[in-house]
Structures are given as structure tokens and as C-alpha cells.
Amino acid sequence: MSFLTIERLTKTYDQIVAVGGISLDIEQGEFISLLGPSGCGKTTTLQMIAGFVEVTSGRIVLEGRDLAEVPPAKRGLGMVFQSYALFPHMTVAQNVGFGLEMRKVGRAERDRKVAAALQLVGLSAMADRYPRRMSGGQQQRVALARALVIEPSLLLLDEPLSNLDAKLRDEMQGELRDIQERTGLTTILVTHDQSEAMALSDRVVVMNRGVIEQVGPPEAAYQTPSSHFVASFLGRTNTLDGVRAGETVTVRDQRWTVAGEGTGAGAAGPIVVAVRPERVSFGAGGLRGVVRKRVFQGSQWFFDVESEAGQVFVLAPNGSGALPATGETVGLVWSAEDMRVLARDEAAPR
Ligand SMILES: Nc1ncnc2c1ncn2[C@@H]1O[C@H](COP(=O)(O)OP(=O)(O)OP(=O)(O)O)[C@@H](O)[C@H]1O
Ligand SMILES: [Mg+2]
The missing domain is CATH 3.40.50.300 (P-loop containing nucleotide triphosphate hydrolases)
Structure with missing residues (x-):
């Protein structure tokens, strides 16, 4: 008891x-x-x-x-x-x-x-x-x-x-x-x-x-939020509409293989991919986007990126090397371990 x-x-x-x-x-x-x-x-x-x-x-x-x-x-x-x-x-x-x-x-x-x-x-x-x-x-x-x-x-x-x-x-x-x-x-x-x-x-x-x-x-x-609502409510997150077929999750032309509970791969029906801004990095390949805004926040930089899959926020630690400028075209990269696949909830906070 x-x-x-x-x-x-x-x-x-x-x-x-x-x-x-x-x-x-x-x-x-x-x-x-x-x-x-x-x-x-x-x-x-x-x-x-x-x-x-x-x-x-x-x-x-x-x-x-x-x-x-x-x-x-x-x-x-x-x-x-x-x-x-x-x-x-x-x-x-x-x-x-x-x-x-x-x-x-x-x-x-x-x-x-x-x-x-x-x-x-x-x-x-x-x-x-x-x-x-x-x-x-x-x-x-x-x-x-x-x-x-x-x-x-x-x-x-x-x-x-x-x-x-x-x-x-x-x-x-x-x-x-x-x-x-x-x-x-x-x-x-x-x-x-x-x-x-x-x-x-x-x-x-x-x-x-x-x-x-x-x-x-x-x-x-x-x-490891268990729902779209929790992912959006707890801290800032990116939620992107995706499609799942078996263990393959696709957002635009990007693919990840998800397996097991850790990635939320149990979600059925329409899904979102949830990824925290600090887990997204700039790289070659990945989702294409354009930096709309970058803000210096002391220990980190905050980026607002208009991507082909919608708005994506990125947080990069200050001192993490060369970072893109406003207006620059970038690739947004993360791995399957960095994201959660969750049933889409239209009522979840944006
Ligand atoms: N005395 C009451 N009569 C009728 N409805 C009530 C009463 N008290 C609460 N409710 C309703 O119950 C629901 C839950 O209210 P509650 O006060 O527990 O919310 P809360 O999570 O504490 O919200 P907040 O963050 O605004 O304080 C709300 O829809 C509210 O309108
Ligand atoms: Mg209250």
C-alpha cells in the first residue's frame, strides 16, 4: 500500500x-x-x-x-x-x-x-x-x-x-x-x-x-513523452506530420527506422514525429529549410527554421562551431533515437 x-x-x-x-x-x-x-x-x-x-x-x-x-x-x-x-x-x-x-x-x-x-x-x-x-x-x-x-x-x-x-x-x-x-x-x-x-x-x-x-x-x-499532448506541453518541441509503414517513418523524403517502445513506434493511425530543438543539428542532407530567425540566448543559440515540413526550432550550444546565418539554406538532421513517433492529436498545443 x-x-x-x-x-x-x-x-x-x-x-x-x-x-x-x-x-x-x-x-x-x-x-x-x-x-x-x-x-x-x-x-x-x-x-x-x-x-x-x-x-x-x-x-x-x-x-x-x-x-x-x-x-x-x-x-x-x-x-x-x-x-x-x-x-x-x-x-x-x-x-x-x-x-x-x-x-x-x-x-x-x-x-x-x-x-x-x-x-x-x-x-x-x-x-x-x-x-x-x-x-x-x-x-x-x-x-x-x-x-x-x-x-x-x-x-x-x-x-x-x-x-x-x-x-x-x-x-x-x-x-x-x-x-x-x-x-x-x-x-x-x-x-x-x-x-x-x-x-x-x-x-x-x-x-x-x-x-x-x-x-x-x-x-x-x-x-519519452507518451502522447502528442505531453510532448507539446512539456518544454518546447517540434512536431512534424509523418507517415508510418511498419518500422519505417517518413517525413517528406526523410526516412527513419523505428523499433520498440523507446521511439513510440506503437502509435497507430496518423502520426507526428516529435523531436526536441536541442536534438536537431545542422548538416548536409536532412530536411531542407531556411533560417528565418536566430537569437543569441547566452549559453545557446535559438533558430527558427522554415522547413519543407513546417516550422522547426533548433537549439545549438554556444561554442558549437560555425552556425548558419539568417536567410541561409540548411539541412536539419536527427537520428531515430532523438525522436518520438506519436499518434497525432489535433488538440495538442502547438
Ligand atoms: N464549482 C464548479 N462548478 C462547475 N464546474 C466546475 C467547478 N469547479 C471546477 N469546475 C470545472 O471543472 C474543470 C476543472 O477545474 P479545475 O479548477 O480543477 O481546473 P484547473 O486544472 O485547476 O485549472 P486552472 O489551471 O485554471 O486553475 C473546469 O472545466 C472547471 O470549469
Ligand atoms: Mg486550479
Whole structure:
């Protein structure tokens, strides 16, 4: 039995299927991200775990305990939302200690636990401040301390960083991961930011229209996406229409031999070839194209190439030798191991 087991979990609102029967096992100490586009059912899933949204069907079992009959306050979960929802009339310490007060924890123990939680998020010096006199990142840390102070068995985070500017978000991501590693707390993060999910998680759960498309370590989901949707949603990718006959895949006049699961050669019907920009190189032969744009990005060059099979992005490390200029005619080359053959999904992001 896993630490947290979700079995065929469903939520419907009248005709709308918000969550369409998802199953997932989470181990103790794991950092999991629920990732997907707006409306795919991330928040609904999290709220069912928390107990704020009633389950239509399916089960949630935490440490062997079926949560169906357990009210939210008795589930022992810590939650942080996108809006920090701090009490404006309370100081930082009072905000953080509020949950303990509700639980009738005595003054001395409360003070000790609040101090420890503030220390964990690096806010010891601000215990007596009011939230309105703090930055967004600091307020978010208070919200995190408030969730941690009750020593939850599970931490649920719903887009906790999306109100922060890019730099602060990066910093907070690192801190979140540090705190999670130090406490060993099992954490589920909801985000629609794929780079955030990849940076933080042991495993990502890619959701689409209420169902799970893929579960796995970030690098596996990135390198071996199991669907057109996942390939397009996780990082930048090129998807080119192709034709498959047995183990031969063709895009225009280029051919590759694909075999086995590693290349996604199981896909049936209309297919796309998915290849990451960093796997495409310039060479003699290959797909013909013309460089429309090249952009220096510091450690790498980004190329936008108009090819005979459509637009292709290429990333080349800075220092990788002579690179084509804008307007130059190029060949685009990659091997069968660099690409995935996936069933074409017209609804996949472009
Ligand atoms: N109370 C509700 N009544 C009716 N429909 C709802 C309700 N809550 C959510 N939905 C619908 O359920 C689906 C999933 O919503 P949910 O909030 O879980 O998405 P999400 O993945 O968290 O999206 P976002 O990234 O925008 O926060 C959406 O189609 C939404 O409109
Ligand atoms: Mg949401």
C-alpha cells in the first residue's frame, strides 16, 4: 500500500467532468506535481484530497485510512493557495500560530512550534510584522510556515508561486525544494508551469481534460513523452506530420527506422514525429529549410527554421562551431533515437 492512493477518482458537475477517473500512487517523501493546462482538473483533484470538494466516485486512501468519512480539519493536511489568505489583522507569528490555537495547543508549545516554522522559511526576524508590510514572497513564506506548523502528513500546494515575479519565483522554488527535502514531507504541487514542475518534482503527473496523460520523473516525461499532448506541453518541441509503414517513418523524403517502445513506434493511425530543438543539428542532407530567425540566448543559440515540413526550432550550444546565418539554406538532421513517433492529436498545443 502506498502512502497515498488515489483510485478512479471522479468529480462531475452536472454535465461537466472535472476529473474523469484518475488513479495514482504516491510514496512517502515524494514531491509530486500535477501539471496541465487551465481547466484540466488539477485544483479539483487537490481539493478532493483536502476534503473541500466532495468526491463523485472513487477513493482516496492516506496511510491506510480511507478519507471518505474524514472531515477536512481531521485529515492532517497543510495547504497553501495562490492567494496567501493571511489574516491582515494578525502578525506573522499570530497567523502561523492560528492553526495550533484552533487545535488547543498550549502557549509554550505553540511559541516553540511557530518559532521553528518561521526559522524553516527564513522569517524569524519578521515574527511581529503585519502581512501588508511584507513583499509577496515573504507573505507566501508566511503561508507556507502556517501550513508546516501543524506538522502535516501531506502538504498540498495550489499554484503557490504564480503571483510572484519571475526572479522571486525562481528563489522560492529553490527554497520550497530545500524545505521539502529537509522535512521529508510528502508534497503535491499543482501548477500549470511546466518548467516549475520539472525543476521541483520527483515525478510529474501530466493531466489533460480531467485525465492523467503520463506519470513519471521529469526527464522521462520530457525525453519519452507518451502522447502528442505531453510532448507539446512539456518544454518546447517540434512536431512534424509523418507517415508510418511498419518500422519505417517518413517525413517528406526523410526516412527513419523505428523499433520498440523507446521511439513510440506503437502509435497507430496518423502520426507526428516529435523531436526536441536541442536534438536537431545542422548538416548536409536532412530536411531542407531556411533560417528565418536566430537569437543569441547566452549559453545557446535559438533558430527558427522554415522547413519543407513546417516550422522547426533548433537549439545549438554556444561554442558549437560555425552556425548558419539568417536567410541561409540548411539541412536539419536527427537520428531515430532523438525522436518520438506519436499518434497525432489535433488538440495538442502547438
Ligand atoms: N464549482 C464548479 N462548478 C462547475 N464546474 C466546475 C467547478 N469547479 C471546477 N469546475 C470545472 O471543472 C474543470 C476543472 O477545474 P479545475 O479548477 O480543477 O481546473 P484547473 O486544472 O485547476 O485549472 P486552472 O489551471 O485554471 O486553475 C473546469 O472545466 C472547471 O470549469
Ligand atoms: Mg486550479
